[in-house]
């Protein structure tokens with residue numbers, strides 16, 4: 001083997017889709033099977049473990065969509081009707097007395113015998129209390145029929161649904177106080193690099209602050225993971241080996257740095273030595289040296305150390321992997337085709353993800369796209385994808401992925 005090939009330069013780069021497909025297949029081969037039954041208040045951000053089936057009709061009974069009057073449309077021939085009862089939400093009505101109407105309020109049960117509700121704006125109350133209806137009435141108007149939204153026994157959410165505010169609200173409408181969810185994914189976060197110092201401490205010569213740790217720990221927490229923060233690991237093969245073997249019962253070791261071809265890049269070396277390196281070198285920019293392997297059976301994702309590379313490879317490859325481990329089917333972020341507001345001269349051999357934002361309806365890119373510049377991402381609202389070999393010009397349609405699609 002030549003020195004060049006040893007350094008990994010001869011190896012063709014793997015397309016992003018292929019790498020993602022492999023990662024998702026690896027995630028499916030190692031699903032998190034344990035579940036827990038949680039109250040709704042604790043289920044936010046978690047993944048539903050079993051299909052949710054409606055145990056009642058929704059609405060459970062016909063109810064009024066308006067404040068007004070309930071009546072039987074056939075009883076009305078143009079004459080005013082007396083009011084025989086008042087029905088408030090939360091109270092059971094009596095059957096409607098024929099030839100009368102019932103005062104009714106939004107959400108109150110429609111009494112047996114009534115088949116329409118007229119909103120009060122279309123009525124006139126006479127001095128003797130009777131109600132005159134000013135417009136023609138239609139059977140069923142302003143009534144929300146029983147089971148209109150959901151029928152008892154219908155599946156309303158499938159296993160693998162991520163529970164956000166809307167899904168939790170839906171479970172609540174069906175009366176579920178608790179849900180079966182997949183247990184949290186346990187992720188150990190490791191920052192490799194002799195140069196790293198935690199924010200708040202003084203910087204020595206050649207040192208920089210560890211930003212990847214904060215970025216990843218916060219992001220993982222948002223994704224509903226249990227984080228084991230393993231701190232900083234110095235650039236040393238023996239310590240890398242020892243550390244990887246000491247992280248205990250975790251579902252994933254997620255590290256940053258030490259995956260390229262430098263003489264102090266030991267993460268890849270440790271995985272290679274353990275004979276379990278599955279994925280390395282992708283056609284993605286930033287993020288080429290992303291590494292996937294196993295160490296003593298524990299999956300390891302080694303993100304490249306440059307902060308923007310960490311961000312892109314976590315968002316586009318690690319996040320879907322983590323969600324799929326929990327059984328989430330749809331892990332693809334939405335991409336919006338937008339007109340480019342930039343001119344890209346240089347056709348790349350890697351798919352580029354530029355930090356970008358929308359200005360006057362066009363995708364604009366940050367002036368410095370170096371993978372070391374995290375400020376580019378703070379300025380940006382998302383990533384614009386520039387495919388291998390393409391050179392978008394202003395006005396060309398380009399796919400834009402908002403950060404909101406990746407962060408939660």
Ligand SMILES: Nc1nc2c(c(=O)[nH]1)N[C@H]1C(S)=C(S)[C@@H](COP(=O)(O)OP(=O)(O)OC[C@H]3O[C@@H](n4cnc5c(N)ncnc54)[C@H](O)[C@@H]3O)O[C@H]1N2
Nearest residue numbers: 191193210211212213257258259260265288304305306309
């Ligand atoms: N000869 C080659 N050199 C490099 C190649 C290559 O193909 N051939 N690839 C480059 C690319 S692309 C990337 S990306 C980086 C990835 O390097 P590593 O993952 O090995 O990461 P390090 O070398 O440890 O660090 C890279 C860079 O990031 C800074 N860093 C690391 N960790 C942190 C952290 N926790 N917080 C903030 N900043 C961090 C580190 O100081 C370096 O500046 O390799 C290229 N080289």
Ligand code: MOO
Nearest residue numbers: 286287288309371
């Ligand atoms: O892929 Mo590296 O992430 O370009 O800097």
Ligand SMILES: [Mg+2]
Nearest residue numbers: 258260262265
């Ligand atoms: Mg390196």
